Amino acid sequence: AQSVTQLDSQVPVFEEAPVELRCNYSSSVSVYLFWYVQYPNQGLQLLLKYLSGSTLVKGINGFEAEFNKSQTSFHLRKPSVHISDTAEYFCAVVGLSGGYNKLIFGAGTRLAVHP
Amino acid sequence: DTEVTQTPKHLVMGMTNKKSLKCEQHMGHRAMYWYKQKAKKPPELMFVYSYEKLSINESVPSRFSPECPNSSLLNLHLHALQPEDSALYLCASSRTGSGGVYNEQFFGPGTRLTVL
Numbered sequence: 001a002q003s004v005t006q007l008d009s010q011v012p013v014f015e016e017a018p019v020e021l022r023c024n025y026s027s028s029v030s031v032y033l034f035w036y037v038q039y040p041n042q043g044l045q046l047l048l049k050y051l052s053g054s055t056l057v058k059g060i061n062g063f064e065a066e067f068n069k070s071q072t073s074f075h076l077r078k079p080s081v082h083i084s085d086t087a088e089y090f091c092a093v094v095g096l097s098g099g100y101n102k103l104i105f106g107a108g109t110r111l112a113v114h115p
Numbered sequence: 116d117t118e119v120t121q122t123p124k125h126l127v128m129g130m131t132n133k134k135s136l137k138c139e140q141h142m143g144h145r146a147m148y149w150y151k152q153k154a155k156k157p158p159e160l161m162f163v164y165s166y167e168k169l170s171i172n173e174s175v176p177s178r179f180s181p182e183c184p185n186s187s188l189l190n191l192h193l194h195a196l197q198p199e200d201s202a203l204y205l206c207a208s209s210r211t212g213s214g215g216v217y218n219e220q221f222f223g224p225g226t227r228l229t230v231l
Contacts, residue, residue, distance in 0.1 A: 034218045043121075043205055043224040044158065051217070090157055094217045101217050102171070105157035 002095035003029045006106035014114050015083055021076040021109045032094040034075040034103070035065055039087045045091075051075060061085070079092030086113045119223035121206050127229045130196060138189040138206030146170075147189040148220060149181060150205040157203055163169045164189060165211055196230045203227050 008023040025033060035047040048059025055067040067078045076092060091106040119140045138147065146165050150158035153189050161173035164183040178200075180192040189206055203225045210218040 035135065036222075041227070044135065044207075044222040046221075068219075088155075098187070101222060102160055103158075107158055108155070110155075 002093045002104050003072065004091050004093050004104055004106035005111050006089075006091050007108050009107065010112065012112045013081055014081060015041040016080050018079050019081050019085075019111065021089050021091075021111065023074045023076065023106060025072055025074060025091070025093045027072075027093055027095070031067075031069075033065075033067060034094075035063070035074075035076050036060075036090045036092060036103045036105075037058065037087050038090065038108075044090065047076070081111070081113045083113050083115060085111060087111060119206055119208055121204075121223040121226050122208050123226060124224070125227045125229075127231065128153045128193065128196065129231050130198070132196075133192070133194045135193065136191040136204055136206075136228075138208075138223055139187055139189075140208040140221070140223075141187055142208060143186075144208035144210055144221075145186055146211045146218070147183060148186065148207040148209075149191055151169070152201075152203040152205055152208065152225070162191075193228075196228075198230050201228055202229045 005024045024039045030096045032065045033050045036044040037047050038044050047063050050057050050058045050067045058064045065079050067074050089109045092103045094101050122137045148163050149161040151161050152158040160173050161175045162181045167183045178195050182190040205225045206223040207220040209220045
């Protein structure tokens with residue numbers, strides 16, 4: 001069965017510092033991985049996705065992630081964060097359930113950017 | 116148009132009330148989803164509709180009743196809810212796929228439900 005582990009529940013960081021949000025997955029089938037961001041009182045917005053091809057994936061708002069099959073990781077990075085990046089970040093993997101694809105989310109990482 | 120809209124944004128209801136949440140998309144997607152998200156938790160899948168037919172019910176209590184009247188609309192009818200049902204309810208849509216193909220889900224902004 002597919003699962004996702006986000007290793008940090010909270011990540012505090014100062015503005016303009018680099019950040020890495022960690023995500024490990026387990027999957028016995030083809031791997032499709034995603035990072036979503038959720039700003040306060042809003043829905044989910046897709047940051048980036050890995051379906052196949054290049055292991056370095058670039059997303060919106062300056063974020064990128066690297067798919068590492070040997071370490072079963074898909075860590076999210078940004079070289080310089082802004083106050084506006086304060087949000088909840090969810091890593092997700094696609095799993096099969098009853099013949100249908102479903103998104104399986106990690107517990108989330110709260111990124112808090114301080115001035 | 117890559118937007119999923121949800122109404123209302125906020126809803127407060129008593130335990131004896133009947134209310135409905137609405138979700139709409141005009142992307143031609145034939146798969147639509149309801150998720151429930153409690154505070155500080157990830158979204159949990161509730162229902163999946165494919166071609167207007169219920170495909171997945173993740174053992175959701177019968178006080179939640181989904182409906183897909185056409186390919187653009189998804190409703191969630193609520194009746195006799197409990198305070199613990201208070202949450203953010205998210206709708207999503209996607210293209211349908213087969214053969215292991217995954218199609219990206221687009222999420223709406225959610226309805227914040229409070230049950231008193």
